[in-house]
Amino acid sequence: MKKILNNPQHYVDEMLDGLCLAHPQLQRQGDDGRVIVRTGGPVPGKVGIVTGGGSGHLPVFLGYVGEGLLDACAVGNVFAGPRMDDCMTAMRAADGGAGVLQLYGNYGGDRMNFDMAAEMLELEGMAVASVRVADDVASAPAEQRDKRRGVAGLVFVYKAAGAKAAAGASLAEVAALARKAADAVRSIGVALTPCVVPESGKASFEIADSEVEFGMGIHGEPGIWRGPLKSADALVDEMLDHVLPELQLARGDRVTLLVNSLGATPLEELYILYRRARQVLDERGIVIAHPLVGRYATSMEMAGASLSVMKLDDELAGLLAAPADCPFWSVR
Amino acid sequence: MKKILNNPQHYVDEMLDGLCLAHPQLQRQGDDGRVIVRTGGPVPGKVGIVTGGGSGHLPVFLGYVGEGLLDACAVGNVFAGPRMDDCMTAMRAADGGAGVLQLYGNYGGDRMNFDMAAEMLELEGMAVASVRVADDVASAPAEQRDKRRGVAGLVFVYKAAGAKAAAGASLAEVAALARKAADAVRSIGVALTPCVVPESGKASFEIADSEVEFGMGIHGEPGIWRGPLKSADALVDEMLDHVLPELQLARGDRVTLLVNSLGATPLEELYILYRRARQVLDERGIVIAHPLVGRYATSMEMAGASLSVMKLDDELAGLLAAPADCPFWSVR
Incomplete structure (x- = not known):
């Protein structure tokens, strides 16, 4: 870091x-x-x-x-x-x-x-x-x-x-x-490493080389558990177990999904996470519209990732598809 | 990592x-x-x-x-x-x-x-x-x-x-x-940390916590020197000293510029680098067109950054401005 x-x-x-x-x-x-x-x-x-x-x-x-x-x-x-x-x-x-x-x-x-x-x-x-x-x-x-x-x-x-x-x-x-x-939106993140706040020069928290903090906040706020790093698929399954129930999704429902890096975690790993999230939602008959995979909300060089799921109705789906343009996201 | x-x-x-x-x-x-x-x-x-x-x-x-x-x-x-x-x-x-x-x-x-x-x-x-x-x-x-x-x-x-x-x-x-x-294009990179190749589970190279490797390749190929990490501005100045001479730029010339993260280095730091590169080019009377700042060519979670400068004529400038669309870059 x-x-x-x-x-x-x-x-x-x-x-x-x-x-x-x-x-x-x-x-x-x-x-x-x-x-x-x-x-x-x-x-x-x-x-x-x-x-x-x-x-x-x-x-x-x-x-x-x-x-x-x-x-x-x-x-x-x-x-x-x-x-x-x-x-x-x-x-x-x-x-x-x-x-x-x-x-x-x-x-x-x-x-x-x-x-x-x-x-x-x-x-x-x-x-x-x-x-x-x-x-x-x-x-x-x-x-x-x-x-x-x-x-x-x-x-x-x-x-x-x-x-x-x-x-x-x-x-x-x-x-x-x-x-x-x-x-309509719910998120959860996992953190693998801290980041360094420039003004203090200090890491935002400490974590062992083999560990993940499940549910940690983007400033290093404590999560749900800390333990050995699991496989990508196991992490996604557990993240979705926390995120999906409150959305009360039924077969045929539409959601949008963001697989987000907290910073250092590369695109390659985000796509491995996306693959599993898609599998889980497919199995439940839930359709993903307008997914995002990338770095949309970070903590500088923190390693880790978050999943955000938003339940869509026709109005929300239409608004997500409307044209937009900023330096980091373009919809047309 | x-x-x-x-x-x-x-x-x-x-x-x-x-x-x-x-x-x-x-x-x-x-x-x-x-x-x-x-x-x-x-x-x-x-x-x-x-x-x-x-x-x-x-x-x-x-x-x-x-x-x-x-x-x-x-x-x-x-x-x-x-x-x-x-x-x-x-x-x-x-x-x-x-x-x-x-x-x-x-x-x-x-x-x-x-x-x-x-x-x-x-x-x-x-x-x-x-x-x-x-x-x-x-x-x-x-x-x-x-x-x-x-x-x-x-x-x-x-x-x-x-x-x-x-x-x-x-x-x-x-x-x-x-x-x-x-x-017409020249690049140079600096590496702060290695990345881990998944198949081997090993870091691509070793480097001390206080060091930077100047000129390192994206797979960890040796660079020009290794030493204590310098300030962002000093790094940019030295990078441009290596990149600009071969392009034989004169006042009024146009270039495009990519400030690229090798992976973990966050956008915040890239903009600090861009600011200095813009200052240096401004002082030399060189105009930047269609700049890019972000992660365009990475080595997974490697920390570091590269600068790429391309000298533009009217044809190249026009082609860079033409519409394009891929998942990671949209020009319209």
Whole structure:
């Protein structure tokens, strides 16, 4: 876990500089440059969608600012929530006059700052709605879904809500759709190695060479069990055993599936995981539409993978298939 | 460097299964299923482009089979060349009646098998041309370019040749263009950690926790020097010092640039590298067009990065901008 960087204190800002230089459709805004917006300003009459969160998870969060997706993102330090001021700047940048949806992963710090930003801007007359995604089934039991963390399933909710907003829906409609999408997605991850937070220079947790942590969170939050690394197929079977029951799937139902690397785990292994997930869903008569395999929500160089499954109805399936374009994901 | 897999002997085939299940525009062919082709067969009247090489480098090689790119790929075991039979199967699958270009990285085993396959199929009447990409400046001096290895710069040559073929050029024209593109691209890599070859279970090389190998090849071939890890900016400066001189760039010239992760190195670090490369090229008055930042040619979970620079004329710039679509790269 060596890192290629300059001054660790400049890690986030140099990353943002490089990102906007490589992708001129993205721009830095705000007094600290910690807001990423689409070049060209808000789309008049369209509901704006903003997100935010800590750095170190590319493409999450800021990488999904783009056509048919998000309008702005407030960016924190590595694994730390964005400032309230940056949440407000993002919301102003996203506001095309039809209101703004805050759409982000369920973490305490992010929630506090987005809630305060919403209060401030509602006083100024902005119409604001908030939807938090809490898809990590390993982080709390089903009865306490509001205590669950948001992980990679967020990406599907971005896509569905972004397409709904692009189609001209009202703020109430986009928020209702985002809530439906958030309710339909579940995720679980396994971690094989930690990553190093640049500012501290320390590994996010420790784990033996032969071990896996099943259900671990993307910042190294404890999972369900830790033990010897199992085969890819055995991991998938157990992950799906945790993810599928809450979705109450029947034969003939459609889902979308994301097989996501936490960073170091290569595409080759993701396809081995996808193969098994497809086998299991085939056996149950469940159809996969619009699958994703790749690095969509990471923890820098952490090794490990997550599975996210979203139950689809016709509306969600249509929204996932709608055109979208950001530096890390293109649908056409 | 833990791996998520089942039987290491099934690593490649299970990966190929998962890949084709996730991306139904790709299909396995050949008696061993080790040829990846575009669903729907060859495009009548279009020059076919085939490639091939060892597994463990996704998206290279097979991942670039797609619209405006390649027609077929022969797939070897991890870090091992494809069989001659599979090279022939790939060529037959790519042959739309206008001939076939073999376009691959310069490695001995690959060359031998592609050469034999070309001889066999020429006897059957197929028109065949061959272009090898040898872009790794660290692997041999400029006077011995035919001894250099092919690395990530191959991706730009795929794109340019693929667009030329899609535009209806003849085999001779596509081959000449591919040669021009191969002559215009230079690459160099730095490695921070090895990767583990599944079949052997062993690391591809050893390196200390504080060290970098400058100029190392993607299979762990020795580089130019090994020493303490430098800052991102210092690495970029030294990498460009090796890459730029042979391209004989003047103020106002255009290049394209790929900042590529060898696997574990995260996007955040790639953008820090891109930022510095952009600064250096800006200072020299050189314009970057169509840059790529991401994982385009990897060694599974190896940490490290490479830079590839291609000097552009109007034709190459136009071909890079032409529409293309494969599971890992979309241009529109």
